[in-house]
Amino acid sequence: MVAEEIRVRGIVQGVGFRPTVYRLAKICGLGGDVCNDGGGVLIRVSGSEEAITEFVTKLQTECPPLAKINQLIRIPYTGELNAENFVISSSVNTAIKTEIAPDAATCQECQKEIFDPFSRFYRYPFTNCTHCGPRLSIIRAIPYDRCNTSMSAFVMCSECAKEYHDVENRRFHAQPVACHTCGASAWLERADGKAVTASMFSMLDDVDAVCTLLQRGEIVAIKGLGGFHLACDATQEAVVEKLRYRKRRYHKPFALMARDIEVIERYCTVNAKEKELLKIPAAPIVLLEKKGLERDAGTRERGDTGKIFSQNFEIAISVAPGQNRLGFMLPYTPLHHLILRRMNRPIVLTSGNISDEPQCVDNDEAREKLGTIADYFLFHNRDIINRVDDSVVRVVGDKVQTIRRARGYAPAAISLPPGFENVPPILAMGSELKNTFCLLQGKEAILSQHLGDLENGAAFDGYQKALNLYLNLFEHKPEVIAIDKHPEYLSSKIGKEIADKNQIKISSIQHHHAHIAACMAENNIPLDSPPVLGIALDGLGYGEDGNLWGGEILLADYRKFQRLATFQPVAMIGGEQAIYQPWRNTYAQLMTANLWNECEEKYADLEIIKFLKNKPIKLLNQLIEKKINSPPASSVGRLFDAVAAAIGIYRDECSYEGQAAIAMEALINVHNLNNDKEILIYPFEFSFLDSIYCIDPRPMWQGLLDDLQQQIPQAVIAAKFHKSLADVIVEMVKRLCQKNVIHQVVLTGGVFQNCVLLELVSQALEMLGIKVLTHSLIPANDGGLSLGQAVITAAQLIG
Known part of the structure; x- marks a missing residue:
């Protein structure tokens, strides 16, 4: 018989790790104990060397779904242990060296229970277990015990306490465990303060009433896991426009939630990798390519009157103006599952805030800030300790790219x-x-x-x-x-x-x-x-x-x-104004390239030149010449804005950074781009600036203006620009590889969130035998x- 102390670090608290240790120790016939502490999980075992080795192997291969072992250290143990029995001991407060688990989407078992009339968790909107539920959003301190979370306000009933203390139960030490009897509750309020009565709706409860409200065209503020959301029916154009106006979010795309993947597939193409992302415990928003306008006819949905009717439900154009992708997520809390149970069309689920502010997390704060946006509120009384926005990802090629x-x-x-x-x-x-x-x-x-x-x-x-x-x-x-x-x-x-x-x-x-x-x-x-x-x-x-x-x-x-190497510095006329008024970048580019006089003569009939001539040219020139709030910047982001404005995309105003560039990318037919040999590139020049290479877009602008004069379609010009930019980047890498020993190239920065540019550059470099590193775990x-x-x-x- 030998004894060992096994230290396990990683995501090992609040995820059912100790019950797994207990179960495996029993299977392997080991005595000893296990506890949580500030360092993670501490295991002390007694038994044969073979049994302990088997136990450690099983521990690593049979980890709970939300657990992650980062480090496992085994040392001999010389203290006294109960060799006849294995027990779970109380948590110990020591120096913090463990991790906090992220919030996790509702697991399949909990989903079944909330829709099972014979379960005590039937229609309970805060059902959870060690495989799912709130973590970061409710925690105040670690160890991750109930007393250190916002669940400390709720005293467990006898049934929940029984499951909480039953090591064989999946709710063993699930800190947020609760039910209708002892846990948090949700309720509906009208924004105008008038009473809500059951006779107003055909509903099972206040949560179910939200579905009816959304179907009727109301805007509902919903308190979720990490903050409030604003929800409405995504297929009602007038309602989505009203939400935009009230929220003062005029162009940024709205996130969508749908009951299941079948609903999503009516509107978007979803490949295997994207399906997998939608279903993982993180439950992020996944950016998906829109389908064409064709939809499955005769979508059937039960309305709030109980009558079955047939209708096509198109996504409102205002959901994602100027985009070729939609951001979809699946329900990730029981609350969302219950709301969407009889909703056969998507809903908008966007951050509960005035545009650019953080999400509201407190009920009173929401009443104050969202009262002029929402028609109704769905509140609950479980405090959100940490504001946590929805994550955003997409698949580029076969690799996941994290946006947020x-x-x-x-x-x-x-x-x-x-x-x-x-x-x-x-x-x-x-x-x-x-x-x-x-x-x-x-x-x-x-x-x-x-x-x-x-x-x-x-x-x-x-x-x-x-x-x-x-x-x-x-x-x-x-x-x-x-x-x-x-x-x-x-x-x-x-x-x-x-x-x-x-x-x-x-x-x-x-x-x-x-x-x-x-x-x-x-x-x-x-x-x-x-x-x-x-x-x-x-x-x-x-x-x-x-x-x-x-x-x-x-x-x-x-x-x-x-x-x-760098790109040609160009004035940002008006400083920050250049981010939100793309035409400023177009004019600055043309002036830097010494093309303005030629534009007034040769290209005078172009819409962009007519537009710019109506601006205060003399004042703009003075700002550039004297560098008055017009700093030179080698910004590729502003180059994209300049090109977008030149071809007529969000020329005058943008409501968020990169809006014009994103809309320009959305125009491109990637299949045609990769297969149409007639899409020739615009040339760039190489020069030197302070002894380093400088990429100068002057000749690109001449080619682009010629195309505008010949009335080449926007989409073709957009494709040519992307292809040209990728080509000049690859050509610069070739030149630099001749003078430097380079085996790997990193592609980073917000511009490389452009899928078209990222794939064009990556594929070209890989064909040269160069290893390309891009982002996946964290945003570019x-x-x-x-x-x-x-x-x-x-x-x-x-x-």
């Missing part, structure tokens, strides 16, 4: 590559837009959920609250704080404040270097690997020379980088920046 990392993914740790073992604790503050922060310690990085754009006051307050919560949850005491080099980023300013207050060292990291390092880290590139060629294309970032960068090719490792946009800041800082500390 939040519910279902955060705060699961990201393992760091070889060489980053035992680094000191680091806090990375992230960017200004699409912010996340990152806690790095040991061999893991914990990336926060998406926190939004910090220029919004409410988002900034939420950022600070989330940061304090994470630091406390993980007992993280940073020795270094990493920030972006941009002096005006609010994330950088608060990082400096924390550093000054606690006398902590600050590390300022260049924006595009951080993008590249983040991609290297998620692709598990070891610390001491040779430099990669990083192509970082985005809106803008603060450069080493004090200028705004946005189209950069860097030779980089984790510690340092060398700028090898600024949502992944904090990971890059953290690993660069760690690498520089290691030396």
Whole structure:
């Protein structure tokens, strides 16, 4: 007989791990105990060497569905153990070294129970077990025990307590376990304050009434898992437009939820990988390609009157204007399953906020802020401790690309590559837009959920609250704080404040270097690997020379980088206004290319030239010449905007960054692009700027204007531009490979969320025998920046 102590780290609390340990120990005939503590799970076993080895093997192969073992350490145990029996011991409070599980979608067993009239969980909207339910959204501290969650407000009834303490039950130590008798409850309110009565609806309960309201064309604010959503029938154009007007979200696409994949497949093509993504416990929004206008005729749906009727239900155009994709998710809580049970068409389910603000999470806050948007509220009384947005993903080629990392993914740790073992604790503050922060310690990085754009006051307050919560949850005491080099980023300013207050060292990291390092880290590139060629294309970032960068090719490792090439800097006329008024970029591009005089003569009849001539040209020229709020930027994001405006896409105004570029991409028929040999490319020039290569779009503009004059269709010009840009990037890589030893190329930055560009560049480089690294676990946009800041800082500390 021997005894061992087995330490297990990873996602091992609140996911049914201890019952699995108990069951396997019994099968293997072992004595001892298991408990949760701050380090994860601690197991002490007594038995034969063969039995313990069998137990450890089974533990790794029969993990619960939501568990993840990152580390398993076995050492001899010399203390006393009960060799005759195996027990589950109480949690122990020790130093925090474990992970918090992300929130997880309702499992199949719980789904069956909420629709089973003979189950005590029948129609209970907060049913859960160790395989599903709230985690991050309700936690205040770890260990993940009920007393450390918002469920502490609810005392378990005898039936729930029996299941909670039954090691053979799947609800053993499921901290949010509750039922109709003892748990949270949901109720319906009218936004105008008038009473809601059962006689108003044909309904089973208040949750079921929401379905009737949506079918009738009402807008309902629904308190969900990580915040409020605003919901309406996605097939009623007038209702969707009303929601846009009230919410002040005029163009950004709305997310959709459908009861099942069969409903989704009426509107989108869904491949096997996308089906898998829709069904995983993270239950993200998946961006799917729209089908044509043809629909299955005679869709049958039971209306609120109980009468069966036939009707075609088209998605309202206002759901995703200018898009060729729709963002769909499946119900991920019992509440959503119950609402959609008799809804045979999709609903809009968008963030419960005024545009650009964070989601509401508190009932009173929702009444105040959403009362002028929603007609009704579906409230519940389980507090949301942590705001968690829906995650957004899509499939590019055969690879998953994360657009927004939040519910279902955060705060699961990201393992760091070889060489980053035992680094000191680091806090990375992230960017200004699409912010996340990152806690790095040991061999893991914990990336926060998406926190939004910090220029919004409410988002900034939420950022600070989330940061304090994470630091406390993980007992993280940073020795270094990493920030972006941009002096005006609010994330950088608060990082400096924390550093000054606690006398902590600050590390300022260049924006595009951080993008590249983040991609290297998620692709598990070891610390001491040779430099990669990083192509970082985005809106803008603060450069080493004090200028705004946005189209950069860097030779980089984790510690340092060398700028090898850039795009021609062009004035952002009016500064931030250039992001939301694409025509400004078109004019700046034409002026930089010295083409304006030619435009007035040769291309005077073009719509874009007529449009620009009605602008205050003299004033614009003065702003450019004197650099008055018109900084030069090598931004590829603004180049996309300029081209989109030139061909007539969102020329005058955009309501969000990249809107024109996204709409331009949506025009392209990818099949034709890859197969039509007649789509020739526009040329770019190579020049030198401060001794580095510079990609100059001047000849591209001449070709594009010629095409406009010849009335070439928008879609063809859009395809030619994408193909031309990809071609010039690949040609630049070829030139740089002749002068540098390059084996791997990183594609990163928000511009590479463009599927067409990403695939064109990736495929061309791979045909040259170059390994291409892209993003999957974290966003290519600024949502992944904090990971890059953290690993660069760690690498520089290691030396």
